[in-house]
Amino acid sequence: MSSTSHTSPTPASMAANPRAAHARSVTGRILAGEGAIELTAYRAGETLSSAVHGVSRSGQLVVADIPNLFHSLGGFHTADDIEVRADIVKDSADHRLALRLASLHLLGTLRWCRDTEEVGALGLQGQLADLVQDVGPRVRVGVISTERILLHDCSGVTAYDAAILADAATAAPSTDALHDAVMSTAAETLADVADAVLDDILPGWTERLDLPEDTSVVADPAHCVDVDRHCVTLARFTGDQGWVVQVPLPSPAHAPSAQDGVIAWRHLLDSLPARRITAPRP
Amino acid sequence: MTTAVRSCAATSCSFNNNADCNALAITIAGAESQASCGTFVQLDARRPVTSDAGRVGACHRLECSYNSDLMCTAEGIEVTDTATCATYTVA
Numbered sequence: 427m428s429s430t431s432h433t434s435p436t437p438a439s440m441a442a443n444p445r446a447a448h449a450r451s452v453t454g455r456i457l458a459g460e461g462a463i464e465l466t467a468y469r470a471g472e473t474l475s476s477a478v479h480g481v482s483r484s485g486q487l488v489v490a491d492i493p494n495l496f497h498s499l500g501g502f503h504t505a506d507d508i509e510v511r512a513d514i515v516k517d518s519a520d521h522r523l524a525l526r527l528a529s530l531h532l533l534g535t536l537r538w539c540r541d542t543e544e545v546g547a548l549g550l551q552g553q554l555a556d557l558v559q560d561v562g563p564r565v566r567v568g569v570i571s572t573e574r575i576l577l578h579d580c581s582g583v584t585a586y587d588a589a590i591l592a593d594a595a596t597a598a599p600s601t602d603a604l605h606d607a608v609m610s611t612a613a614e615t616l617a618d619v620a621d622a623v624l625d626d627i628l629p630g631w632t633e634r635l636d637l638p639e640d641t642s643v644v645a646d647p648a649h650c651v652d653v654d655r656h657c658v659t660l661a662r663f664t665g666d667q668g669w670v671v672q673v674p675l676p677s678p679a680h681a682p683s684a685q686d687g688v689i690a691w692r693h694l695l696d697s698l699p700a701r702r703i704t705a706p707r708p
Numbered sequence: 709m710t711t712a713v714r715s716c717a718a719t720s721c722s723f724n725n726n727a728d729c730n731a732l733a734i735t736i737a738g739a740e741s742q743a744s745c746g747t748f749v750q751l752d753a754r755r756p757v758t759s760d761a762g763r764v765g766a767c768h769r770l771e772c773s774y775n776s777d778l779m780c781t782a783e784g785i786e787v788t789d790t791a792t793c794a795t796y797t798v799a
Contacts, residue, residue, distance in 0.1 A: 468771040468798055511771050513737070525751040531778065533770045576778055578766055580753045583778045633755055636731060651753065661753070670753045 444674050448656040449584045453577045456530050457481050457594035459552050461516035467508050472501035483549035485592035487570045490554050492561055508536045518651040527651050528579035534572030580633045580670045604687030605653040613646035618698050620648050620662035620671040635668035655687055711764040711780040717789035733765025736793050745791040773799040
C-alpha cells in the first residue's frame with residue numbers, strides 16, 4: 427500500500443498536523459465505545475468477545491459484560507487481576523463493504539469491580555451507563571489499566587500514552603447528522619470526491635488498497651468507510667485497483683455544532699468540478 | 709528490519725502461490741489463542757509497516773516476545789495451513 431499526500435489547499439483549522447489530529451480523533455472515538463472489543467487473557471488462552479467498552483468520566487478504560495445470559499465468563503471469572511490484551515476493531519461504516527478500517531491494541535490489567543458502589547464511583551457514560559442502568563447489578567464491570575495504546579490505521583501505527591484516555595472521556599460533538607449526509611450521498615458522487623483528491627483538486631491523503639484477485643467484495647465505485655469530525659474516509663475502486671481516500675473537512679472557527687459538519691460536506695460537494703466520466707486510473 | 713513470511717500452507721488463500729505468500733504484506737491477528745493471518749479474511753485499510761512483498765506488515769499479538777509496537781522482530785515466520793503463525797511465542 428503506497429501513501430500519497432495531497433495537501434493544497436489545507437483547511438486552516440487542521441494546518442498544524444491534520445493527519446495526527448485525525449488519528450487522535452479516531453483513537454478517542456474507538457476508546458469511547460466505537461468498534462468491537464475482544465479481550466484475550468493470553469496466558470490462559472481465553473478470549474472474551476461479548477463485552478462492550480468505553481471510557482469513564484474520570485478517564486478509565488472500562489468494559490462490561492453480562493455473564494450467564496448467553497455465556498459464562500470462563501477464565502475471566504476470577505477476583506484476581508488478569509493480564510489481558512485488548513483489541514478493538516473498527517470496520518467500514520458501509521456494511522456492504524467488508525473492509526477493516528482501523529484497530530486499537532493494548533496490553534493491560536483487567537480488574538472487575540466488586541460491587542455496585544465501586545461501579546457507581548467510576549462515573550460511567552454512554553453505552554456503558556445505559557447497559558448498567560438497563561440490566562442492573564448482573565452486569566460485570568471491569569477496569570483495564572494500561573500505559574500504552576496503539577492505533578493501527580491507514581496511516582500506519584501511532585502510539586499514545588494513557589493520557590489519551592482522559593481526552594476520550596470528553597464528549598466530542600455528535601457527527602450523526604454528518605454521517606447520515608455522507609452515507610446518503612450517491613456512490614458516483616463519492617467517487618467524484620475521491621477522484622478529486624487523487625487528482626490533487628481537493629486536499630487529502632490516499633493509500634493504495636491491497637486487493638485480492640476476487641474483487642466481488644466491491645459493490646460500488648466508491649464506499650463511505652468512516653465519518654469523523656475532521657475528515658471523511660472513502661474507498662474508491664476502479665477495475666482491479668483500490669484506494670482509501672481521506673478528505674479533510676474544513677472546521678468552523680467557532681465551537682462546532684452538529685450541523686457544521688453537514689454544511690462543510692455540502693460545501694465540499696459544491697466545490698467539485700462538473701461530473702467527469704470516470705475511467706480506470708493508470 | 710521486517711520479517712519475511714518463509715512459507716504459508718494456507719493454499720485456499722487467494723494470496724497463496726505454491727506455499728509462498730503473494731500479499732503485499734500480511735497482518736497477524738486472530739481470535740483466542742491462535743495467532744492467525746488476518747490478511748486471509750477481508751479488505752484491510754490498515755497500512756503495513758513495510759511495503760515489501762511477502763512480509764509481516766503488522767502483528768497485533770502485542771504479548772508475543774517478537775512484537776515491538778505491532779512490528780514483528782522475528783527473523784522469519786511460518787504460517788500453517790490454518791493460517792496461524794507458528795512462530796508466535798508469549799514472553
